[in-house]
Amino acid sequence: MQYKHKNLLGIEPLDKVEIEQILDGAKIFKELCAGNNKKFPALRGKLILNLFMENSTRTRSSFEIAEKRLGADILNFSASASSLTKGESFYDTIKTLESMEPHIVVMRHSSPGSAKFLADNIDASVANAGDGPHEHPTQALLDAFTIREKLGTLTGLKIVIAGDIAHSRVTRSNIFLLTKMGNDVVLSGPATLIPREIEGMNVRVETDFDKAIEDADVVMMLRIQKERQKESFFPSLEEFNMLYGLSRERVKRLKKNGIVMHPGPINRGVEINSEVADGPRSVILEQVSNGISIRMAVLYLLAGGKINELTH
Amino acid sequence: MNLLIKNGHVINPDSGLDKVLDILIVDGRVEQIDVNLDESTVDKVIDATGMIVAPGFVDAHAHLREPGNERAETMESGCKSAMNGGFTTVTAMPNTNPCMDNAAIVALVREKAQRAGYAKVCPVGAVSKSRAGHELAAIGEMVQEGIVAISDDGNPVATSELLRKALEYSLLFGIPLMEHAEELTLTRGAVMNEDFMSTKLGLKGMPTVAEDIIVSRDIILNRYVKAWLHISHLSSAYSLDMVRRAKDRGEHVTTEVTPHHLFFNDTALETFDTNFIMKPPIRIEADRLAMIEGVKDGTIDCIATDHAPHPHEHKKCEIDICAFGIIGFETAIPAVLDSLYHQHNVPLKRIVECMSTNPAKIIGMKDDRLRVGKKADITIFSTDREIVIDPEKFKSRSRNTPFKCLKLKGSPEYAIRGTRVVKCDVGESQV
Numbered sequence: 001m002q003y004k005h006k007n008l009l010g011i012e013p014l015d016k017v018e019i020e021q022i023l024d025g026a027k028i029f030k031e032l033c034a035g036n037n038k039k040f041p042a043l044r045g046k047l048i049l050n051l052f053m054e055n056s057t058r059t060r061s062s063f064e065i066a067e068k069r070l071g072a073d074i075l076n077f078s079a080s081a082s083s084l085t086k087g088e089s090f091y092d093t094i095k096t097l098e099s100m101e102p103h104i105v106v107m108r109h110s111s112p113g114s115a116k117f118l119a120d121n122i123d124a125s126v127a128n129a130g131d132g133p134h135e136h137p138t139q140a141l142l143d144a145f146t147i148r149e150k151l152g153t154l155t156g157l158k159i160v161i162a163g164d165i166a167h168s169r170v171t172r173s174n175i176f177l178l179t180k181m182g183n184d185v186v187l188s189g190p191a192t193l194i195p196r197e198i199e200g201m202n203v204r205v206e207t208d209f210d211k212a213i214e215d216a217d218v219v220m221m222l223r224i225q226k227e228r229q230k231e232s233f234f235p236s237l238e239e240f241n242m243l244y245g246l247s248r249e250r251v252k253r254l255k256k257n258g259i260v261m262h263p264g265p266i267n268r269g270v271e272i273n274s275e276v277a278d279g280p281r282s283v284i285l286e287q288v289s290n291g292i293s294i295r296m297a298v299l300y301l302l303a304g305g306k307i308n309e310l311t312h
Numbered sequence: 313m314n315l316l317i318k319n320g321h322v323i324n325p326d327s328g329l330d331k332v333l334d335i336l337i338v339d340g341r342v343e344q345i346d347v348n349l350d351e352s353t354v355d356k357v358i359d360a361t362g363m364i365v366a367p368g369f370v371d372a373h374a375h376l377r378e379p380g381n382e383r384a385e386t387m388e389s390g391c392k393s394a395m396n397g398g399f400t401t402v403t404a405m406p407n408t409n410p411c412m413d414n415a416a417i418v419a420l421v422r423e424k425a426q427r428a429g430y431a432k433v434c435p436v437g438a439v440s441k442s443r444a445g446h447e448l449a450a451i452g453e454m455v456q457e458g459i460v461a462i463s464d465d466g467n468p469v470a471t472s473e474l475l476r477k478a479l480e481y482s483l484l485f486g487i488p489l490m491e492h493a494e495e496l497t498l499t500r501g502a503v504m505n506e507d508f509m510s511t512k513l514g515l516k517g518m519p520t521v522a523e524d525i526i527v528s529r530d531i532i533l534n535r536y537v538k539a540w541l542h543i544s545h546l547s548s549a550y551s552l553d554m555v556r557r558a559k560d561r562g563e564h565v566t567t568e569v570t571p572h573h574l575f576f577n578d579t580a581l582e583t584f585d586t587n588f589i590m591k592p593p594i595r596i597e598a599d600r601l602a603m604i605e606g607v608k609d610g611t612i613d614c615i616a617t618d619h620a621p622h623p624h625e626h627k628k629c630e631i632d633i634c635a636f637g638i639i640g641f642e643t644a645i646p647a648v649l650d651s652l653y654h655q656h657n658v659p660l661k662r663i664v665e666c667m668s669t670n671p672a673k674i675i676g677m678k679d680d681r682l683r684v685g686k687k688a689d690i691t692i693f694s695t696d697r698e699i700v701i702d703p704e705k706f707k708s709r710s711r712n713t714p715f716k717c718l719k720l721k722g723s724p725e726y727a728i729r730g731t732r733v734v735k736c737d738v739g740e741s742q743v
């Protein structure tokens with residue numbers, strides 16, 4: 001089976017079957033890489049350009065490892081987000097990159113829609129590594145992969161996403177994915193951090209965090225950026241922790257086998273307390289390693305690979 | 313030169329004309345309006361059979377960018393663009409560089425427009441010096457040079473105190489204060505309307521309440537001062553209702569809506585096309601439908617384009633740093649006819665009022681157009697010609713339009729001002 005899109009710009013355009021195809025591919029890659037030989041050079045001779053116009057150590061490293069395991073040639077291209085008054089325009093950056101004839105461009109950019117803009121203006125396939133607060137599809141895929149692996153299913157679950165919903169690049173992709181797969185998605189956080197009319201995305205909003213996590217199968221905590229306090233989204237980090245921090249006591253409200261997730265980097269003592277982050281329910285570090293398998297699958301599919309041709 | 317407009321359906325809400333007539337124009341003046349005028353002695357005949365002939369269309373809200381941003385538009389290209397779109401008179405908003413806050417810039421703008429010799433340009437002076445919101449601009453001197461209104465457009469009038477004084481001061485001249493209603497602390501960093509769509513796309517939203525708060529402040533102050541408040545580019549249903557109630561109370565409040573707010577809703581943003589980025593933003597469908605009701609019931613006085621040219625590179629970029637605004641002269645008539653006339657059954661007379669006679673009154677033009685003995689000032693349009701909008705045919709220097717390649721029913725045909733006769737051409741005819 002072949003991936004039928006040229007790009008991976010987001011989860012929204014994908015259907016259930018396509019999502020499962022990527023997750024299945026990642027499962028095979030994870031198994032392939034479980035031994036000592038982690039090299040699977042399906043992308044030998046392909047040039048992958050990592051264009052990070054916004055800082056991201058984790059996503060970038062994860063993509064790089066995936067690319068290396070697949071044997072691709074890699075070029076890292078850092079550029080600061082453009083402005084109209086100084087520096088090169090985004091469009092000119094894209095055209096310059098196009099001349100380097102990459103097969104795939106992986107991009108992180110602060111502006112929503114920038115991945116589409118890139119894809120519209122370049123021949124290469126585009127893997128969106130986060131376009132502002134819009135989509136971050138590989139994060140949602142690795143989250144889904146982790147949930148499926150830990151709980152054995154990816155449907156009919158109660159999944160809570162909590163914290164800074166408004167500014168999160170992780171939320172929207174996760175909402176698209178988890179609702180498509182038939183889960184009950186509940187968002188929790190102060191109303192200042194929950195964008196208006198988000199219920200229209202087939203989710204529930206419960207501002208009372210204790211109520212929200214009652215009997216949840218999964219709780220995903222989002223990173224709180226400390227500067228949000230200065231913008232009056234909440235009065236203090238301490239108060240945020242009191243109302244929305246995931247503590248040991250709160251974790252007891254989850255289902256018996258419920259898991260705790262976080263896209264990282266975590267703020268200990270803000271959205272998540274140490275004893276929870278390091279506790280038995282936490283799958284935070286597994287998310288990180290699963291990210292590599294997901295990105296291998298995505299890059300493999302974007303390069304035209306077929307999942308059923310992968311052999312153990 | 314003699315020009316005969318033959319068999320056009322003449323609609324002039326001011327004189328009450330509403331029937332098929334011929335119009336003879338001699339040396340730029342209307343000589344005769346009657347049936348079956350003789351065409352054997354004229355130099356040129358425009359066969360207007362099946363077309364509407366109206367007093368020249370007037371755009372009460374446009375940015376012509378000169379001085380300061382001639383890469384986007386000049387007086388000459390702007391005036392040609394206006395006539396190519398069917399407008400014979402347009403305003404020039406004061407957010408130029410330097411700002412049109414003094415008589416010298418007003419004189420420069422008028423002179424450049426006259427030299428171009430296409431559409432008539434009526435400058436709008438700034439309310440405050442440099443539109444900075446601190447001190448009143450030289451309004452009296454600018455009135456002497458011919459401004460028709462005052463506005464800090466691009467910004468709202470900064471404070472209640474300044475607004476009060478500007479309204480009081482404007483009483484002396486009887487001109488409207490045109491308000492850009494945007495409460496800036498609620499729209500900082502925002503690019504589109506705040507609602508489900510902005511949430512889904514992860515774009516920062518401008519809530520309608522940012523408009524409503526300023527409209528409300530302005531109506532309250534205008535009621536107190538008893539001046540003339542004109543709300544520019546209205547887009548919120550709640551604001552529309554406030555204007556409706558102010559009018560019911562007999563207060564002097566007028567307002568306008570743009571063709572794009574009548575035509576699009578915020579779902580268009582799903583394309584991330586920067587040509588859907590403007591202020592105020594295109595709103596949700598309920599707001600759009602409310603605007604159409606406002607046109608029908610007379611709450612909205614006129615349709616104004618907010619023509620806002622920008623150089624290519626200011627739109628061909630990331631959506632959250634692109635320039636706000638779109639060009640509007642050359643798509644207004646197709647957009648309005650397609651939406652209002654064909655889809656929402658707004659009568660042609662009402663459309664002519666909103667695009668010609670009402671804006672003419674708002675900018676203080678005499679009620680003497682399309683009458684025998686007066687200078688020719690005529691717009692001819694077709695309600696039934698379908699065109700596919702082609703920006704390469706535009707006379708504007710800029711191309712920032714969301715109407716590109718749209719098939720619209722209705723088109724501008726001719727714009728006539730004095731001896732200047734422009735055959736409009738904004739898209740490919742569909743057979």
